[in-house]
Structure formats: structure tokens, C-alpha cells
Amino acid sequence: MAATTPNWLRRSGTALGCVLILAWCLLPVVWIISLSFKSQIAITNGSPGFFPASGDFAGWANYRDVWDNDQFRRAIFNSIGISLIATLLSVAIATLAAYAIARLEFRGKKLVLSMALAFAMFPVVSLVGPLFDMWRTIGLYDSWPGLIIPYMSFTLPLAIWTLSAFFREIPWEMEQAAQVDGATSWQAFRRVIVPLAAPGVFTAAILTFFFAWNDFVFGISLTSTENARPIPASLSFFVGSDPFNRPASLLAAGAVISTIPIIVIVLLFQRKIVAGLTSGAVKG
Structure with a gap:
């Protein structure tokens, strides 16, 4: 008789799969939102990471400038x-x-x-x-x-x-x-x-x-x-x-x-x- 997979292992595998799929799908979204809050100088100089540093943070200025266009x-x-x-x-x-x-x-x-x-x-x-x-x-x-x-x-x-x-x-x-x-x-x-x-x-x-x-x-x-x-x-x-x-x-x-x-x-x-x-x- 074949051994059955424990319930906790199936649930853990399902949760891990969902997390990986969400991370793969949401990565571009998080990245473009991060860019939208960075200053142009920070992007030109190559600011790394998703979250802008204190000196690279432009706040809502980019959104105001775009909407005023x-x-x-x-x-x-x-x-x-x-x-x-x-x-x-x-x-x-x-x-x-x-x-x-x-x-x-x-x-x-x-x-x-x-x-x-x-x-x-x-x-x-x-x-x-x-x-x-x-x-x-x-x-x-x-x-x-x-x-x-x-x-x-x-x-x-x-x-x-x-x-x-x-x-x-x-x-x-x-x-x-x-x-x-x-x-x-x-x-x-x-x-x-x-x-x-x-x-x-x-x-x-x-x-x-x-x-x-x-x-x-x-x-x-x-x-x-x-x-x-x-x-x-x-x-x-x-x-x-x-x-x-x-x-x-x-x-x-x-x-x-x-x-x-x-x-x-x-x-x-x-x-x-x-x-x-x-x-x-x-x-x-």
C-alpha cells in the first residue's frame, strides 16, 4: 500500500507554490512602483533596490508632474x-x-x-x-x-x-x-x-x-x-x-x-x- 503524503506537507507545498507565483507576477509591479517614487538623478546614477533611499526619494512629485502634463x-x-x-x-x-x-x-x-x-x-x-x-x-x-x-x-x-x-x-x-x-x-x-x-x-x-x-x-x-x-x-x-x-x-x-x-x-x-x-x- 503506497504511503500517503501528510496533509501539512501538501498545504506547505501549495502555500510555497502560491508565494512563488505571486512573487513572479508582482515583481514587475513592485519594481515600477519603486521607480515612480525615485528621483531622476537616483535612477540615472543607478540607485539599487526596490525601496529608494532617503536622498533618492522623490515622493509624490513625479505623480504631480505627470498629472500636470x-x-x-x-x-x-x-x-x-x-x-x-x-x-x-x-x-x-x-x-x-x-x-x-x-x-x-x-x-x-x-x-x-x-x-x-x-x-x-x-x-x-x-x-x-x-x-x-x-x-x-x-x-x-x-x-x-x-x-x-x-x-x-x-x-x-x-x-x-x-x-x-x-x-x-x-x-x-x-x-x-x-x-x-x-x-x-x-x-x-x-x-x-x-x-x-x-x-x-x-x-x-x-x-x-x-x-x-x-x-x-x-x-x-x-x-x-x-x-x-x-x-x-x-x-x-x-x-x-x-x-x-x-x-x-x-x-x-x-x-x-x-x-x-x-x-x-x-x-x-x-x-x-x-x-x-x-x-x-x-x-x-
Whole structure:
């Protein structure tokens, strides 16, 4: 009979594994926060360690300097507006399209879903050149629609794929029961089906928003001014008094500020995000 592993040893191994994973994942976060509180002179001279020394500590000055920068505030405004519009449009269109795919039987339905997933996984870099020429020709270059449309071209197929799985797991009888009670097809969809698919809708919205907020390739390639340049691309244009010595402390502070909206969203909607990633609404 094989000997069993003691419980305390299993628990210790699990705890050690969790600590190692957390240390590996949080190391870049701790490092960039440390840089954001150091002075530029300390970084230039090579201040070691995570925590700045007393003479190297800049306090909140880096964050104030970044926030007082008009370029940074404009980039934050662009990212919020572009990401929200792309998210709302993608989720609204994907909800209707996914419902039709899940409920209707038509030839080539699996092909449509496969093509949607293939479009979502298409390399972003391969589209930058054609979009650059096209947007300059039709006047969408360096504008909000010039970024919203490419974002939707990647997030919409992924949202359709995600939501169609949720709609398929909702019992068809629930919609029929609502129609028997006098509800129209649109009322049954809006008041019965959509609330039941709320975890999937939240998951699609979060994935869409994250993609739009974190995008760098489209943001730096399809903009030339601060009119529509989002925050990831705008950070790459931050320069100090010396163009050959980038203000690393200010860049770190800007990166931390730009990460705060993502952290807030995750903390506020973590239960719905987990529910959307681990379940599929109601199973019949």
C-alpha cells in the first residue's frame, strides 16, 4: 500500500507554490512602483533596490508632474473615450449577433464562428500598413473613429464567440414561456435572455475594454498628434530636458496612473468576471 503524503506537507507545498507565483507576477509591479517614487538623478546614477533611499526619494512629485502634463491628461481622456465607445459598440453588436447564431439554424454557422475566432487571432502588425494608407485616404487617420474601428475588428469576433456560448446554454423554454405570457420577441430577449447572460456580457465587455485600453500598435501607428493618441502610445513620447536621457521616473509614474482604471474595474467587477469565465449562465 503506497504511503500517503501528510496533509501539512501538501498545504506547505501549495502555500510555497502560491508565494512563488505571486512573487513572479508582482515583481514587475513592485519594481515600477519603486521607480515612480525615485528621483531622476537616483535612477540615472543607478540607485539599487526596490525601496529608494532617503536622498533618492522623490515622493509624490513625479505623480504631480505627470498629472500636470497636458499631453498625459489628453491621452487619458482619449483612452477613456475610445475604450468606452469601442466596448459599448462591440458588446451591443456582439449580443445581437451571438443570440442569432445561438438560436438560429443556418448553413455555415460553424464556419462563421470559426472565421470570427480566426479574425480575433489575426496578427495586429499585419494590418497596420494597409490601415495607415486607407485611413489617410478617407480621412480617418489621427481620429477617434480611426482607432475605434480597428479595435472593434478584433474585439467584436471574440465577443461574439464568447457570448454565443452563453446563449446556447440558456434554456429555449424560458424565452418561449415569456412569449406565452404576452411578451414580444424583443421583450423576451431584453428582459429574460440578456439578464441571464449577464456574466457573459460582462466578460465580453471587460475583454474588449482591456484590449482597447492596453493597445500600443494601433495607437502609435494610426495617430500623429495628441488629438487621438491613447495613453500607451503617448507614454512613448515622453521626453525630458535631455532627449537622450528619458525621464524614467516620470514614465513609471505615468504607467502606474494608467494602470489604476484597470485595477479599479477588476476590483469592482471581480465576481462577475470570475462568474463569466467559469460558468455559462443557466443550464437546462
